[in-house]
């Protein structure tokens with residue numbers, strides 16, 4: 299049996315060959331086969347480590363830059379505004395924790411963790427366009443880690459969305475990415491030859507230039523300023539690690555919906571506020587910072603998508619860094635977990651033999667700290 303990744307073939311019990319894809323595996327009734335497949339799927343990429351996508355060489359430089367960003371942000375704290383739950387719109391929420399002088403609440407109805415009061419769109423624009431931390435990411439961290447990101451993060455996401463398109467019989471679908479940064483994902487999508495055309499919407503001039511240098515068609519604009527010419531032109535929209543940053547996610551999703559043809563697909567990734575790293579480390583989790591104002595979870599993201607006129611196709615948590623992130627906090631004495639015998643065994647004494655298995659468990663049970671969501675534009679939405 300050949301079993302390597304999506305897009306390969308395997309021999310069925312009746313002797314016929316069948317193409318392996320995510321949906322066929324999900325339907326498969328053979329439990330040991332399924333288990334082996336998911337084991338291979340996660341094992342293939344288990345070597346993804348923090349250092350590969352966020353080199354320690356730049357950690358100190360980046361931490362200092364972030365401190366300067368915080369000083370600028372704190373000068374505008376009195377302009378922050380209170381919001382209801384960004385997922386369900388509920389007004390009933392409880393204090394969850396505070397970090398960097400910013401307050402995070404937890405929605406009683408859907409358990410979304412969100413910053414409130416939060417910076418207005420104007421304050422956010424100022425923050426991102428003058429961010430020293432982002433300058434370091436763009437100058438050092440992203441370029442150095444691009445190859446690892448392409449193979450270990452972008453490629454599995456691309457395989458997944460192509461599987462979903464094939465399942466629906468889409469022929470040469472038009473692909474659009476919102477906020478592509480350096481264009482790593484879209485360049486890979488372009489190179490795959492699967493899509494009829496690949497375009498990106500990028501508002502930051504230096505990033506737009508980087509995308510053009512990769513041969514991508516660039517619409518240099520903010521999503522909300524895109525003109526009618528582009529409405530309902532995409533079969534697939536993708537957007538990675540963006541929705542957790544936006545002031546009003548439901549409006550952002552409406553903007554995405556406008557770009558999609560009826561029944562078009564939307565794939566995105568974002569942190570999972572109910573993921574292992576955030577549940578264990580709470581405000582000490584790296585997912586909790588001044589930029590991630592929305593920490594949805596697998597249930598609440600579905601509520602938000604439904605409100606915005608999308609049907610959920612799948613919610614997965616393929617994130618691979620929870621165990622390493624929590625272990626790092628334990629080793630650096632940043633958490634009480636070091637005193638707990640169970641976690642001490644897992645993270646220190648038996649980490650080499652149990653760590654990877656435990657991460658796989660988190661992925662399989664939607665408990666990892668990073669979500670990948672696929673949704674379909676509801677045909678009743680115009």
Ligand SMILES: [Zn+2]
Pocket residue numbers: 383384385386387388405406407408409410598
């Ligand atoms: Zn809510």
